[in-house]
Structures are given as C-alpha cells and as structure tokens.
Amino acid sequence: MYDEPVAMNVAATQASSAAEIVLAYHARTKHSLTRYAAGPETLDWDTQPNPFREFAGCARTELELGAERLTTSFAEACTPGSVGPFALTIEAVGKLLELSMGLSAWKEYGPDRWALRCNPSSGNLHPTEAYVLSRNVPGIVDGLHHYQSRDHVLELRCRSSSSPDAPARLWIGLSSVQWREAWKYGERAFRYCQLDVGHALGAFRYAAGALGWRATLVEDVTSAELAALMGLDRTDAFSGVEREDAELLIAIEAAPSTVAAAERNIPGAGESDGNPWTGRANLLDPRPLYRWPVIGQVSDATQGRGTGTSSDFPNYPSLHRTSESCAVDVILGRRSAQRFDSKFTMSADIFYRMLDGLLDRPNAPWDVWNFSPRVHPIFFVHRVEGLEPGVYALPRHPAAAHALHAQLRRDFEWETPAGTPAHLPLVRLLRTDCRIIARTMNCHQAIASDSCFALSMLCEFEPIVRANAWRYRQLHWEAGLLGHALYLEAEAEGLRGTGIGCYFDDALHEILGISGTQFQALYHFTVGRALTDDRILTLPAYPGRRMQPPRETSA
Numbered sequence: 001m002y003d004e005p006v007a008m009n010v011a012a013t014q015a016s017s018a019a020e021i022v023l024a025y026h027a028r029t030k031h032s033l034t035r036y037a038a039g040p041e042t043l044d045w046d047t048q049p050n051p052f053r054e055f056a057g058c059a060r061t062e063l064e065l066g067a068e069r070l071t072t073s074f075a076e077a078c079t080p081g082s083v084g085p086f087a088l089t090i091e092a093v094g095k096l097l098e099l100s101m102g103l104s105a106w107k108e109y110g111p112d113r114w115a116l117r118c119n120p121s122s123g124n125l126h127p128t129e130a131y132v133l134s135r136n137v138p139g140i141v142d143g144l145h146h147y148q149s150r151d152h153v154l155e156l157r158c159r160s161s162s163s164p165d166a167p168a169r170l171w172i173g174l175s176s177v178q179w180r181e182a183w184k185y186g187e188r189a190f191r192y193c194q195l196d197v198g199h200a201l202g203a204f205r206y207a208a209g210a211l212g213w214r215a216t217l218v219e220d221v222t223s224a225e226l227a228a229l230m231g232l233d234r235t236d237a238f239s240g241v242e243r244e245d246a247e248l249l250i251a252i253e254a255a256p257s258t259v260a261a262a263e264r265n266i267p268g269a270g271e272s273d274g275n276p277w278t279g280r281a282n283l284l285d286p287r288p289l290y291r292w293p294v295i296g297q298v299s300d301a302t303q304g305r306g307t308g309t310s311s312d313f314p315n316y317p318s319l320h321r322t323s324e325s326c327a328v329d330v331i332l333g334r335r336s337a338q339r340f341d342s343k344f345t346m347s348a349d350i351f352y353r354m355l356d357g358l359l360d361r362p363n364a365p366w367d368v369w370n371f372s373p374r375v376h377p378i379f380f381v382h383r384v385e386g387l388e389p390g391v392y393a394l395p396r397h398p399a400a401a402h403a404l405h406a407q408l409r410r411d412f413e414w415e416t417p418a419g420t421p422a423h424l425p426l427v428r429l430l431r432t433d434c435r436i437i438a439r440t441m442n443c444h445q446a447i448a449s450d451s452c453f454a455l456s457m458l459c460e461f462e463p464i465v466r467a468n469a470w471r472y473r474q475l476h477w478e479a480g481l482l483g484h485a486l487y488l489e490a491e492a493e494g495l496r497g498t499g500i501g502c503y504f505d506d507a508l509h510e511i512l513g514i515s516g517t518q519f520q521a522l523y524h525f526t527v528g529r530a531l532t533d534d535r536i537l538t539l540p541a542y543p544g545r546r547m548q549p550p551r552e553t554s555a
C-alpha cells in the first residue's frame with residue numbers, strides 16, 4: 001500500500017531533475033551580446049559531415065518523381081477535405097517524400113556544390129532523417145524503410161509481417177543526427193535539431209495536403225518505443241558511426257476514418273516477427289574535432305512523450321486565401337531569403353493573411369496535433385502598409401494574452417491597430433522604428449532589419465518544461481511549425497522568409513521586459529521581398545529523373 005506514493009516520489013524526483021537539466025542546458029546555450037554559446041573555434045568547411053545518411057546492404061526501392069504534376073492549390077492543401085485523396089500507393093508515397101524531405105535543387109557557386117531540400121534546415125546541415133513504416137501499400141514491402149533523399153530511394157531496414165486484409169497504412173518516423181548540427185553550432189545544436197524537426201513535421205503536413213491526405217502526430221508512443229520501431233537502438237547498425245535520436249512519429253491518413261485505428265495499431269518491425277534487420281549506417285564525419293556532452297544529457301532528459309490537451313479549435317472564421325498558387329510550386333519553390341529589398345513595403349492584406357495562417361485552426365499545419373498553442377509571436381514591423389512601425393504581439397491563446405500582459409513591460413500600449421480584422425488578436429505594444437534593434441538582436445543579421453517584418457517566437461516555458469521535460473522538444477517543434485507556415489505563406493504571396501536561429505536570448509527578453517523564465521524566445525523569423533544572388537547557379541534536384549506534365553488531380 002505504501003509502494004505507490006514512493007513510486008510517485010521517485011517519478012517526481014526524476015521529472016524535476018530532468019527539468020533542471022533542461023533548464024540548465026537552455027540557460028547555458030543562450031547567445032548574448034558579449035558571448036556566443038559554446039561552439040567550435042574553427043571550422044574546416046571541406047570536412048563537414050556527409051549530409052546524406054545511407055544504409056549499406058539494404059534492398060533499395062527507387063521511388064518515382066512526379067510531384068510537379070499535382071494540381072492541388074496551396075489553399076486546398078491547407079484545408080482538409082477540400083480535395084479527394086490520392087490512393088495510398090508507392091507512386092503517391094514517392095510524391096509525399098519528394099515534397100517533404102526530397103531535394104528541391106542543387107546549387108553551384110565556383111567549386112562549391114550543395115543540395116537544397118523542401119524542408120529548410122539551420123545552416124543547411126539537415127540533421128533530420130525520415131523513416132517510412134508501411135503496411136499493405138501497393139508497391140512497397142511491408143516494414144521499416146529509411147528514406148535516402150539524395151537518390152529518392154527507400155532502403156529496407158526490416159520487413160514486417162502483416163495480414164493481407166489489413167487496410168493500407170503509412171507512418172513516418174523522424175530522427176535527428178545531432179552531430180551534423182553540433183559540428184558547426186556546438187552546444188546550441190540540440191535546439192536547432194528540434195526546430196528542424198518542427199519544420200520537417202510541417203513539411204509532411206503540407207505535402208500530405210497536396211495529396212488530399214492528413215498527417216497527425218502519434219501521441220501514445222515513447223521515445224524509447226520509437227527508437228526501437230525505427231531501429232535506432234540497434235548497436236550492430238550504428239557501431240562506430242553517428243547515432244540518431246528518435247524524435248516523433250507521424251500517422252499519414254489517406255482515409256480520415258482510420259485515424260483512431262491507426263494510432264492504436266502501429267505495425268511492429270523487427271526480429272520479434274522473425275524478420276532480420278539489414279543495413280549498416282554510413283560514417284558521416286571520420287574526424288570529429290570536438291565533443292559536446294551536454295547535448296547527450298539534454299537528449300536523455302527530454303526522452304518521453306506527451307499527450308495533447310485540447311482538440312477544440314477556437315471558432316475563428318475560415319481562412320480567406322486569394323492566392324491561386326499551386327501547392328507544389330509553393331513547396332518546391334520555397335527558399336530562404338539571404339537578402340531583402342529594404343525599400344519594399346508589404347500590403348496590409350498580405351500581412352493580416354499571413355498572421356491569420358498562424359492561428360490555431362483545423363487547417364495545415366495546426367491540425368497535426370491536439371496541443372494548445374504555446375508559441376506567441378512578437379513582431380518587429382518595419383514596412384507594412386497602414387501599420388505604424390513598431391513592436392506588436394499576436395497571443396495565439398486568450399490565456400497567453402493575460403500572462404504576456406503580466407510579464408511584458410508595463411509601459412506597452414496593448415492597443416488593437418486600426419484596420420485589424422476583428423478575430424485577429426494582434427496588439428500594438430510600442431510605436432518605434434525597430435530596425436536597429438531587430439538587426440542587433442538577431443546576431444547583427446541584416447535580414448532582420450531589411451525585411452518587412454521580423455518576429456521573435458515567445459514560448460510559454462518553465463512551467464511547461466517542469467511539468468514534462470519532453471515538452472522542451474515539442475515547444476521547439478511548435479516554433480518550427482510556425483516558421484514553416486510562415487515560409488510557405490510568404491512564398492504563396494510572392495514573398496520570402498528566413499528562419500533565424502541566431503539571436504541574443506536575454507537581450508531580447510530584457511527589451512520586452514521579461515525577467516524570469518515563464519516565457520522564453522525559442523526561434524526568430526523574418527519576411528520580406530527577397531533579392532536573389534544570380535551568381536549562384538540552380539541545377540535540377542534529380543537530373544534526368546524529374547517527370548514532366550501533364551498535371552494530375554486526385555480522385
């Protein structure tokens with residue numbers, strides 16, 4: 001009878017020490033105006049880790065390319081049920097992967113050549129790997145496959161045995177190779193890996209939408225179960241090479257009625273079925289120069305899972321999109337701006353539409369999970385028609401508006417700007433030219449001041465992390481999702497965005513009046529009209545393989 005309270009105390013102590021590790025990691029990996037977080041002192045670009053993980057000794061299935069033939073509009077891709085679903089087949093899975101983790105171009109400048117992908121990544125280092133778990137999908141062997149984006153192929157890691165009568169189903173597992181980021185960014189790398197995972201989750205949601213499918217986070221699976229499911233705990237496959245950290249599992253739903261069944265019934269892959277594992281992961285960096293042990297510590301402390309608390313979306317009016325952009329053009333065309341036109345002014349309509357896309361609605365990307373919004377953007381508006389330059393807030397949850405009011409500077413205005421659509425919770429905090437502040441706060445990057453607006457994603461922080469340290473990962477995923485929505489919304493409007501991971505955490509908090517850790521900025525972003533560098537050559541993603549029109553519509 002006394003066992004339970006003792007067990008609960010042990011669990012509570014473990015939870016609190018995990019939270020302490022996370023909070024300490026977060027504090028020590030802040031950049032400040034006087035000191036950058038610990039990272040390598042020198043970088044040899046010629047020895048950067050191989051950006052492509054692959055497994056030697058696996059059966060490979062070449063996937064078809066052909067996403068360019070899809071006619072779904074961006075608005076339809078964001079709205080569940082607006083187009084009939086494609087059948088779940090190997091051809092459609094090829095398009096899903098092409099539009100999420102696939103390459104979108106090769107770039108060449110002088111002797112340098114690098115790949116770009118549909119999902120963005122801090123430093124273009126791409127720590128996120130994708131695994132495909134399939135059951136009865138025509139053309140794909142049942143079991144676990146690794147997606148290798150350079151060649152657009154599946155590598156079969158382990159077959160699974162399933163009943164031929166079970167419906168066709170698909171899950172995507174995501175993992176991070178932390179060394180890819182740590183190689184360049186040192187201790188702060190864990191944060192960037194998590195933001196990249198959020199972008200990848202968003203990339204799958206939008207790609208699924210282009211096929212008339214849904215994508216949802218599977219909540220009832222722990223990090224350890226996920227590692228086993230993706231074969232990441234297999235020492236034989238990873239001995240002597242960089243390990244991968246299990247992140248999350250996405251259920252892809254071609255037919256929405258199977259959602260609940262899918263979450264309960266993830267097919268196993270592995271020796272328990274009597275099927276052997278195949279493949280050995282490649283070595284990505286033969287000469288690692290540094291070690292960053294805190295990354296392993298924060299990774300261990302944030303193992304776990306979380307369950308969403310809210311399935312009721314607030315009753316916002318439906319999104320009104322005027323852009324006729326094709327989803328595939330938006331997804332394949334997405335790029336990070338490296339420079340902005342500092343004279344360009346964005347229309348108020350576009351600004352408000354972009355903000356509308358950030359509200360928690362049953363639309364892409366927010367319908368990927370049931371978690372209440374915890375990320376609240378603070379905008380630094382430079383040039384938006386009819387809006388005074390200054391600092392604005394968009395609390396994405398009514399309770400957050402009260403909490404922010406209590407935390408931010410007392411002399412902020414909290415006024416709704418004239419012309420704001422009635423349902424949009426936008427408030428002006430301060431009228432000021434904030435270009436210099438934005439640039440300085442973002443590690444002196446001009447993309448934060450030459451854009452039309454920059455933003456800081458303030459997250460509800462310490463209480464959330466103390467309640468469940470795993471949420472440290474998930475808060476970053478939400479910030480990454482918000483960034484992904486901004487990337488694609490901007491692209492659909494003929495504009496461009498850039499994620500900003502390099503900013504001075506506490507200097508920014510101080511400007512906003514934040515002293516404690518109830519809120520913390522986890523990611524920044526910037527949007528405007530991009531200037532492109534014509535000296536950089538753009539080459540096809542898969543030379544000789546891209547299929548040509550005619551375009552395809554769904555059922």
Ligand SMILES: Cc1cc2nc3c(=O)[nH]c(=O)nc-3n(C[C@H](O)[C@H](O)[C@H](O)COP(=O)(O)O)c2cc1C
Pocket residue numbers: 116117119120121122123124192195196199334335336337338445447498499500501502
């Ligand atoms: C989490 C994250 C942080 C980033 N931080 C910065 C940044 O601080 N400065 C910058 O110029 N670009 C930043 N980027 C943009 C990346 O450099 C860009 O995504 C990458 O080079 C790939 O290019 P693409 O987005 O055009 O595909 C960031 C991207 C992500 C996803």
